[in-house]
Amino acid sequence: MSEQIDIGVLSESFNEFLSAEWPREKAVAYPRSNAPYAADLWSEISALGWPALSVSEAMGGLGMGTQATAALHEALGYAAAPLPLLGTMLAVALVEAAGSDVQKEVLLSGLADGSTRACVSQPPDTPLNVDGQTLNGTVANVLDAPSASILLLRADRAGHVVWLAIPADAQGVSIERALLADTTRSIGSVTLKNVSLDSVHILVPKNPIALENELLRLAAIALAADALGGGNAVLVATIEYLKVREQFGRVIGSFQALKHRVADHKAALEAARGLVEFAAGMEGGTPHALLAALTAKQHVTRIAAEVARDCIQLHGGVGFTSEYVPHIYLKRAKLNEALFGTRSVLLDRIADMLEAA
Amino acid sequence: MSRTYDILGKVGNEQAFRQEMRDWLAEKAPKNWRQIWQNVRDSALKAEVVKWLTERRAVGLGTPHWPKEWGGPGLPFAYQIMVYEEFSRADAPELEMFGISLFHTPATLFEHGTQAQKDKYLTGITEGTDIWCQGFSEPGAGSDLASLRTSAVLQGDHYVINGQKIWSSGAYHADYCLLLARTDANVARKHDGISYFIMDMKTPGIEVRPINQITGEAHFAEIFMDDVKIPVANLIGAEGNGWNIAQSTLSTERGLLIFGEVERLARSFQLDGQDARDNWMRDVQFRREYAALYGELQSVRLMIKKLLIELEANPDKASPTLPTYIKVTWGPFLQRYTEFLLRAEGLQTQKWQPAIPGTSHSSRLRINDFLNSYGWTIAGGSNEIMRNIISERILGLPKG
Numbered sequence: 001m002s003e004q005i006d007i008g009v010l011s012e013s014f015n016e017f018l019s020a021e022w023p024r025e026k027a028v029a030y031p032r033s034n035a036p037y038a039a040d041l042w043s044e045i046s047a048l049g050w051p052a053l054s055v056s057e058a059m060g061g062l063g064m065g066t067q068a069t070a071a072l073h074e075a076l077g078y079a080a081a082p083l084p085l086l087g088t089m090l091a092v093a094l095v096e097a098a099g100s101d102v103q104k105e106v107l108l109s110g111l112a113d114g115s116t117r118a119c120v121s122q123p124p125d126t127p128l129n130v131d132g133q134t135l136n137g138t139v140a141n142v143l144d145a146p147s148a149s150i151l152l153l154r155a156d157r158a159g160h161v162v163w164l165a166i167p168a169d170a171q172g173v174s175i176e177r178a179l180l181a182d183t184t185r186s187i188g189s190v191t192l193k194n195v196s197l198d199s200v201h202i203l204v205p206k207n208p209i210a211l212e213n214e215l216l217r218l219a220a221i222a223l224a225a226d227a228l229g230g231g232n233a234v235l236v237a238t239i240e241y242l243k244v245r246e247q248f249g250r251v252i253g254s255f256q257a258l259k260h261r262v263a264d265h266k267a268a269l270e271a272a273r274g275l276v277e278f279a280a281g282m283e284g285g286t287p288h289a290l291l292a293a294l295t296a297k298q299h300v301t302r303i304a305a306e307v308a309r310d311c312i313q314l315h316g317g318v319g320f321t322s323e324y325v326p327h328i329y330l331k332r333a334k335l336n337e338a339l340f341g342t343r344s345v346l347l348d349r350i351a352d353m354l355e356a357a
Numbered sequence: 358m359s360r361t362y363d364i365l366g367k368v369g370n371e372q373a374f375r376q377e378m379r380d381w382l383a384e385k386a387p388k389n390w391r392q393i394w395q396n397v398r399d400s401a402l403k404a405e406v407v408k409w410l411t412e413r414r415a416v417g418l419g420t421p422h423w424p425k426e427w428g429g430p431g432l433p434f435a436y437q438i439m440v441y442e443e444f445s446r447a448d449a450p451e452l453e454m455f456g457i458s459l460f461h462t463p464a465t466l467f468e469h470g471t472q473a474q475k476d477k478y479l480t481g482i483t484e485g486t487d488i489w490c491q492g493f494s495e496p497g498a499g500s501d502l503a504s505l506r507t508s509a510v511l512q513g514d515h516y517v518i519n520g521q522k523i524w525s526s527g528a529y530h531a532d533y534c535l536l537l538a539r540t541d542a543n544v545a546r547k548h549d550g551i552s553y554f555i556m557d558m559k560t561p562g563i564e565v566r567p568i569n570q571i572t573g574e575a576h577f578a579e580i581f582m583d584d585v586k587i588p589v590a591n592l593i594g595a596e597g598n599g600w601n602i603a604q605s606t607l608s609t610e611r612g613l614l615i616f617g618e619v620e621r622l623a624r625s626f627q628l629d630g631q632d633a634r635d636n637w638m639r640d641v642q643f644r645r646e647y648a649a650l651y652g653e654l655q656s657v658r659l660m661i662k663k664l665l666i667e668l669e670a671n672p673d674k675a676s677p678t679l680p681t682y683i684k685v686t687w688g689p690f691l692q693r694y695t696e697f698l699l700r701a702e703g704l705q706t707q708k709w710q711p712a713i714p715g716t717s718h719s720s721r722l723r724i725n726d727f728l729n730s731y732g733w734t735i736a737g738g739s740n741e742i743m744r745n746i747i748s749e750r751i752l753g754l755p756k757g
Contacts, residue, residue: 239752242754250755254754254756259754259757262747263745266682266747266752267681267685274663275659350651350652354630
């Protein structure tokens with residue numbers, strides 16, 4: 001099935017749906033709702049099968065790879081949609097790689113049909129300690145935790161890395177949401193107090209380091225794609241504004257000082273696209289694939305954040321108001337830069353990989 | 358143990374083609390050419406370049422991107438790309454003063470030249486050693502090229518040319534010039550009334566003066582034309598259509614030519630990092646900057662690859678905007694990277710040496726490469742003009 005779906009067509013369908021169901025007015029109005037995700041929109045995209053995109057065909061999904069998920073995340077970024085799909089997609093990859101047959105059966109059907117939303121703890125978290133029948137500890141700053149019904153947390157069991165799949169409503173689990181500047185996504189700290197642990201909750205990866213690298217790769221591609229979408233959306237909105245706003249008797253888009261900045265942003269985003277497409281087009285599991293993903297993440301999230309930053313300035317006073325859209329994208333862009341490794345952290349890893357090559 | 362090489366015979370088998378090229382390059386590519394070329398100029402340099410061109414001709418790779426019809430090997434586009442990749446990989450030198458002859462002249466004549474013009478001039482390139490230059494810019498017409506004022510007046514069977522050209526690379530040694538001149542000054546739109554000529558540089562009335570550049574080299578020259586006679590047969594295309602034909606000439610800079618340059622830079626980028634293992638790669642700040650520049654370099658390479666894939670699939674359907682994005686990204690990247698190396702490597706980069714011809718922008722003489730990087734931000738339409746093109750023609754912002 002996966003070979004029969006054209007990525008371009010898929011991408012168009014994501015964008016078409018979101019531009020109809022999550023137009024700019026909704027994105028601008030959303031911060032006031034203060035909900036961790038847009039529940040109605042989630043139901044609609046679940047019915048369309050979006051969470052099942054990367055679930056293997058054997059488990060009832062569409063079995064699509066990173067090109068498809070990158071297209072999805074680019075569309076989410078373009079619409080600034082409050083949908084916790086990154087946590088869910090990472091959970092799918094984790095369960096597919098490390099889950100037993102039973103665990104796959106139990107967890108993947110809910111993730112695929114959207115009835116379950118997941119979060120996955122991200123390095124550099126301190127792993128929980130598993131040494132008995134109950135679990136205690138805190139995992140700070142987990143993306144998508146406030147909207148999750150299942151929590152995937154890294155843990156240490158007698159010196160070996162395991163992953164725990166804990167229902168969010170299990171006895172002893174509490175999730176404290178921290179409000180973010182970016183209201184389109186949510187983050188929370190997970191506290192576990194005497195949570196009773198069953199073997200069904202424990203996923204044992206064969207190669208934990210390879211799994212962590214793969215999760216990082218997937219997150220990096222998704223965030224780079226999200227940033228690319230957001231950068232393009234905020235630039236489009238800004239160009240529209242420059243074409244109608246008049247000062248000194250002419251539209252401000254005719255001023256060369258503004259035009260040249262816009263041209264640089266456009267060129268930078270076109271260059272950034274190649275990095276996302278290249279990283280998304282590679283098979284996982286190799287150092288090259290990880291290098292491409294981290295390169296895309298550090299570069300594209302940076303470029304998009306710079307574009308969004310300048311788009312507020314290009315709007316002038318209205319850019320500083322919550323009624324106009326640029327701030328939605330600036331906040332989303334800044335969060336993309338910070339998630340799953342800041343630029344400095346990633347650049348250090350990239351330099352290591354370049355030296356090892 | 359010289360053997361005969363049949364590179365062109367391997368078309369159809371990528372692996373074998375590349376291997377044959379590598380074997381041939383290992384034996385026949387000039388040795389120690391950087392040291393030798395650094396110390397010769399003018400006719401002595403031309404002799405060195407011609408030696409290498411002759412080796413290339415012997416295996417059919419004198420003009421790798423030309424069709425069979427005009428003396429090229431008629432390689433499928435994918436193989437043309439491989440040829441330039443392998444040249445860069447082997448650090449084989451570029452053909453220096455033959456750039457216009459190999460790229461701009463054919464790009465112009467293939468599409469717009471008469472049969473007689475093609476027969477006469479393309480043969481002079483494939484079989485001879487004709488050097489061509491380009492006479493486009495003028496002191497009053499740089500970025501605003503269409504304002505050019507050099508005049509061409511029809512008198513019987515020839516045009517009489519008067520005016521001045523500038524920034525003409527290699528003009529001092531050129532045999533022919535691709536010349537833009539105004540045949541009609543009374544036009545509503547200044548782009549009209551421009552015509553395109555082939556000018557024999559030995560014609561009386563031509564004076565060429567080299568321009569000393571910030572690099573210490575004198576690649577450029579001014580061309581002064583005082584009642585220079587050009588036969589009517591040397592008009593390319595229709596009178597007044599020069600502006601459109603010039604677009605074909607310039608489009609050649611944005612395909613394989615830039616690809617070869619960028620691949621060459623990618624190779625020296627890697628060497629720079631390796632050579633700095635015990636030096637600035639141990640400095641956390643420089644190391645990060647290098648890793649960030651790697652991302653920028655990759656983004657340029659990937660745009661060019663995308664363009665080449667599109668050109669291969671269908672030249673008429675290739676993105677018209679991608680070349681502009683490549684130009685506006687590549688130049689500033691090159692400038693940032695070469696400037697980074699000055700900061701990373703410190704005082705020793707400031708010692709002056711003569712440039713190394715044939716290395717394009719990757720001589721690895723730090724200060725030279727840095728100074729030379731303006732070649733991509735100013736020449737061929739300055740990046741400020743590129744930004745106007747992006748904002749006005751692509752994004753639809755109004756003219757100021």
